[in-house]
Amino acid sequence: DVKVTQSSRYLVKRTGEKVFLECVQDMDHENMFWYRQDPGLGLRLIYFSYDVKMKEKGDIPEGYSVSREKKERFSLILESASTNQTSMYLCASSLFLTTDTQYFGPGTRLTVL
């Protein structure tokens, strides 16, 4: 079974702090994704990566950056957290980019005060 893990289930940070969210997958998947989930808005793609050191912007990349130094690890960085970044953050991975199942991690609920 594919396992996608995220570093924290719950996180509370203050406005202006730099925040790192870590995601690790154990199935040697090429592709990894970061989404945020807000009520009534579904899942919105922030960034994705199709290879080590490669990244592509999703639909809402503003205020975020990502890092993929190793195939199994994909990090989401909030350079200066703001209250409107309070959300559930979900990481996912897939073997193929466009026609494959995405496997999701358990999510990190981030609160920015």
Added chain:
Amino acid sequence: GQQVMQIPQYQHVQEGEDFTTYCNSSTTLSNIQWYKQRPGGHPVFLIQLVKSGEVKKQKRLTFQFGEAKKNSSLHITATQTTDVGTYFCAGTGGTSYGKLTFGQGTILTVHP
């Protein structure tokens, strides 16, 4: 950009009733996927549809992909309390190569 609209946003049913959620895209899709998220959980893949007019069944769940590949539906027959959760459609296509665009989801509540 590509938009995927899903209705209804909420649905309350009595156990045993049927349930349907609909998904409409602003552009033609290459494929559509359906996910289920249990309360407090994460989205879990249910199925993928690729062909125009395709219909797939999983026990009490029936998935359809429209002829024009711009809409899809999920129908659950005789709902059970275990069906509770949020159902998302997600599509790829057009200029959104490599990206799944998710609908807003339908939150299903099943009353025993």
